[in-house]
Amino acid sequence: MGDGKRIGIDLGTTYSAAAAVVGDEAEVTPNSEGDYTTPSVASFDEDDGTVIVGREALVRAQTYPDRTVRTIKRHMGDREYTEEIDGEEYTPEQISALLLQKVVSDAEDHLGMDVTNAVITVPAYFGERQRQATKQAGEIAGLTVDRIINEPTAACLAYGLDEEDDDSEIALVYDLGGGTFDVTLVDLAYDIDTVEVVASNGDRQLGGEDWDECLVEWILETFEDDTGIDLSDDPEALGRIYAAAREAKESLSSSSSTRVNIPFLAPNENFEEQLTREEFNDLTSHLVDRTFEVCDELFGQVDYDVGDVETVLLVGGSTRMPLVQERVADYFDQEPSKEIHPDEAVATGAAVQAAIIDRGEGGLGADGQAQELLPGISDGLILVDVTPQSLGVALADGSFDVLIERNESVPATARKESYTTVKDNQTAVKTRVFQGESDVAEENDFLDEFVLEGIAPAPAGEPNLACEFELDENGLLHVEAEDLDRGETSDISIEGIFSRSEAEVEEMRTALPSVE
Template sequence: MSSETTAIGIDLGTTNSAAAQKVGELPDVADGDGDGTMRSVVTFEPGDDKVIVGDEAVSYLETDPDVTVTSIKREMGTDYTFAVDDDSYTLQEYTPEMVSGLILKKAVQKAEASFGTEPDSAVITVPADFPEPARRATETAAKYADIDVLRLLPEPSAACAAYGLRDRDDPIETVAVYDLGGGTFDISIVEIIHEADLYEVQGNDGKQKLGGDDFDERLAEHVKSEFEAETGFDLSDDHVANIRVKQAAKEAKHKLSTGDETEIRIPFIVEDETLEQTITRETFEDLTSDLVDKTLEVCQGLLDDLDDTEKDDIDTVLLVGGSSKMPQVQDAVEDFFGQEPSKEVNPDEAVAQGAAKQAAIISRRRGLEGEERDPDELPGEEGGIFPVAPDSIGIRLADGSFSRIIEKNESLPVRHTEDNYSTTRDNQTRARIEVYQGDSDVAEENDKIEEFVLDNIREAKAGVPNIAVEFELDENGVLRTKAWDKSIGDEASTEGGVEISAGEGEGSESEDDEIARIRRQLPSV
């Protein structure tokens, strides 16, 4: 192993992941296994506390689906756990952060094998509309993989960097980034401010659970339905058969991107039956047209929200994500925006390449030793990219309404303090502050992401204390909150759950100990 260290960019994707490093003027994508991307699949092979990660794990989706995890990115920030019934493993349950940490470890290994240096820090990309708990979970996953996170970079910003739009002579100023990956969809409008040499995200929207996986599922359901009509066999409750059909559907989808039809053949799918079907591109597109329409509805919604931006204002459209290579998607995007989208960069690798460019800029400025800053000073943008808040964030009031403190699409980092909150009962000394994220004026129609207790309110009649609440959303989209009774001045802040900031040393000692303990207990890759 080389003693030299370096910063890399990592695209932690739902279906595929990739790592890249800026070598010379352009970033190279790690190809340690002979391929620029690797599947985001983890198999807990019985017997030796060791996991198989990447392309080698894909075959286990058919042979050992019960010990294989895929599309874990869709569960980031949730309470999902994956159970392993094998005493050879130190841990028996794995959170999405743990599984993602194993994928990140494999990405780092690929980078080291490809570039000959040991990565010790990284820019990791996330969907532009990734909710705060999912961003926080991504930071935790990086800690499990022993990676110093230089930045959680929105994927559309990474795409713009990969295309090098800021460095061109032609006057590209407004960019639409259409990002359809394996599990998520994002649309972002990015402004290129050439005189200031930066990208500024004007707005973004998306769906965390809409991507290539849904196209696969739609085709798989059609195949199973046709098979039942032909043979009378219902495969719905056959777990292994479902996995095999889903894999065949994914392969058929890829082939239909370049051909008009393809064959699906699965021997002995049930008893002595072999599943054989011909799938045409027309059939596939009919089955999935509504999924494409949903992405365009999100695009239109974002343009409607941005009063100053129309379709005619967009100078170029970038395609990002492997699912954007489907012909029906490219045709729909061209029809919607009225221009042919740019295809200069491989959509599978663009995000990782952009992250690598950003990693090189940040590591050069920070010197890779980290930097000290006043705790009251918000960190500034680095590398000419300004991310934005993916959703409004606020608190629930006593009447159930949602009081916004940070507005959707505000440039990050941002810190706001709102006061004139108060008590609802005489002599009330404690208040539970519930934090929500979303667009509804009704708190419970949004996503609850945290709660904490302010327990030193001065005794007074209801409505008299003046309670202030402060939210800080850093450049990674990770939230820190605090509240206090202004007449006393003492603060109550969230502990552990929300206030996690990788690489800045602000976690509590017990939190760091827990991270280190889990890191030691994770299986080897």
């Protein structure tokens, strides 16, 4: 993998997109079907073993649900999760790599050149495991992943550091995608060219798919009430019902009512019902409520009030739903900005970041092109993200000792020199690293562990030990333990059990079937 064309990629739960800086504009590249977003769906052909990705795979989900994988992003970072097709098990990284290969191949066809490097986005609340998995999905796909950046940060780059009368602006990114939701408070400092994430909060199990589920349940219940037929365990019928639910949801974003029509849903039985937007809102209002519970939690963590927000940016295709827009306007007492395309903002911002990386290297971002994209910036544009969850170590009593707090600016370094042994003549100490918000270590996400050995035998409590955390700009963690009495150290980069070795990455790349 060489240092070549850099693009930005929004690897989404339900749709993905790629973008690149062409001339002096960042543009989303169309796929081979002419669309600007590609369904994040992979379907394994039953005949030749190839994989179909995108629109056709979404259609195949209706007839081949057991051979089609959707919403794999919800499982990123889960080492135990696999999808089994034809006796072969595929990890979330491998499925995501198949999606990336399709997106990259289409971008190459449009741009007329090879793509070797990418900036890939992740939800702001993604933890260490999910970020590592996303990075390695890119590597399995054959990419050099230059940087992992948060989706709301990318959206702000797409929004741009415009030349404002004020020196700064507090913006809030309300990002409701197909499978995830996050809300992020951002300080856009025009006078010092800084995009700083103040705080972020999210729900990784809330997105447009949940609105689909509500409509699916409505169709199933209505059909059973009318016919007495329960289709909840019929995969082929469910595929058709999900497709009709998505179509109805999208129709109700522009129409006050829609007719849901599924012919021959069961033998000699059709489904045909009128659904109004008001009825749809009643079915799904509890989901919209959940997004504002996340907002309430966010403002409970920071020294800002809702009234301090000067601009609200809507990101994600699910923000097209009128009820969502109405409720956002009510909550923030202002109309959200319409300056950025909700489906394309994240990919566009990632492309801007790619151009910034290129600038000065004779690449696509050279000759002031990035400045054309972001009129207010200088060569010293600074992006400041925050850690989505607290990071720390387990103590001997099982408690969780935090070194880097949630929502601390990244990159971040923290060091504590107050550690010691708990047993007489103890010569080794195990450092167990966790991520989360519980005071009990085991209730948080375990990241990795390592051992500092060679401590001089002494009574418990006498040795002087330290621990240092370094969190880099990609949100990836490095940990070091030090015996202060001897000056000896032991350290790890958090890759361990939740990350794949280079050999594993190569093996998974080799095992990938061909993408059509």
